[in-house]
Amino acid sequence: MYSKKISVKNPTGLHARPASDFVAAAAEYKSSVTLKRAGEDDEYNAKSIVMLLALGLEQGEEAILTAEGDDETEAVEVLASLVERFAE
Numbered sequence: 001m002y003s004k005k006i007s008v009k010n011p012t013g014l015h016a017r018p019a020s021d022f023v024a025a026a027a028e029y030k031s032s033v034t035l036k037r038a039g040e041d042d043e044y045n046a047k048s049i050v051m052l053l054a055l056g057l058e059q060g061e062e063a064i065l066t067a068e069g070d071d072e073t074e075a076v077e078v079l080a081s082l083v084e085r086f087a088e
């Protein structure tokens with residue numbers, strides 16, 4: 001299992017288009033990928049657009065991105081980088 005704290009910088013948060021792009025990228029990995037708000041226990045399947053939208057991460061929120069499987073480190077690092085680029 002590999003985890004990393006990320007910060008949502010996109011003005012619209014992780015909604016609609018950014019969420020769709022994130023889910024598409026997460027689906028490329030064999031590992032299970034989850035997201036949860038920092039400080040909370042509820043984990044959301046990051047390969048599901050419905051679950052990601054239900055999480056509803058807003059600009060300025062921090063989350064924990066976790067992957068578990070053969071490509072877990074690469075999955076977390078690439079997906080964390082993607083979230084960073086959403087703000088550009």
